[in-house]
Amino acid sequence: MNEQKVTLLNHIELWQEWKEHGNTEAKKKLIENYLHIVDYVSSRLAIGLPKNVSKDDLSSNGVMGLIDAIDKFDYKRGLQFETYGSWRVRGAILDSLRQGDWVPRSVREKSKKIEEAYQQLEQKYLRSVSDSEMSQYLEISEKEYQQMLQEVAVMTLCSLEDPIREEESETRLSMLIDDKAKNPDYKINEFYMQECLVKGIEKLTEKERIVVSLLYYEDLSLSEIAEVMSLSPSRISQLHSKAILRLRGTLEKNKDLLLQTD
Incomplete structure (x- = not known):
């Protein structure tokens, strides 16, 4: 399935293409569709953090959490991905902060x-x-x-x-x-x-x-x-x-x- 056809698919079809057929273009589209989760979570966590912690770094780690969430999510259970994805994104960002020992x-x-x-x-x-x-x-x-x-x-x-x-x-x-x-x-x-x-x-x-x-x-x-x-x-x-x-x-x-x- 080419990229143009993937773009026209709804979310369930994208999940099916990625999970059932390993369509990387479908996975890429899923990541794009849910990037707003990363932006939202990283923006909330950025409030009150030291100035040496950049929002770009938070977002980068959040994207890694999003990709991991998409890999592990079971769409067949009929659950909302946004909730699961938000926890995975938040966890990835917090893990990176702890590893960086950002608090004096x-x-x-x-x-x-x-x-x-x-x-x-x-x-x-x-x-x-x-x-x-x-x-x-x-x-x-x-x-x-x-x-x-x-x-x-x-x-x-x-x-x-x-x-x-x-x-x-x-x-x-x-x-x-x-x-x-x-x-x-x-x-x-x-x-x-x-x-x-x-x-x-x-x-x-x-x-x-x-x-x-x-x-x-x-x-x-x-x-x-x-x-x-x-x-x-x-x-x-x-x-x-x-x-x-x-x-x-x-x-x-x-x-x-x-x-x-x-």
């Missing part, structure tokens, strides 16, 4: 310090703590604390897909996915951690919950959320960072408690 050690240390502070203070007071309480605990001014939040914002965009511990492969995101063929002990632990995550979200402030909901469930960008909430993008970034760091602290604390009961 000093920023990682600040992120860990804030996460541990939230964990300690919220365990002590059994409620959400204020910025003034956090800054007092960290022995810095509120202005310096706000600056710290701005600096660690680059890490929180990927945090749910990072390992719970550096030496482990299990991610926070994996706790939200109902994988098949898991043993009963795993399912109990998974359910327990999901409950912890739900309780952690309930402890967020109203604005933090709104930001998390709009970003992860409504799929809005940080700039779009800023417009919806009539706040500056930097303020939205701070709210997002605080929410994620609170959740990380909650999951880390409950992971330790769960391990103690094993």
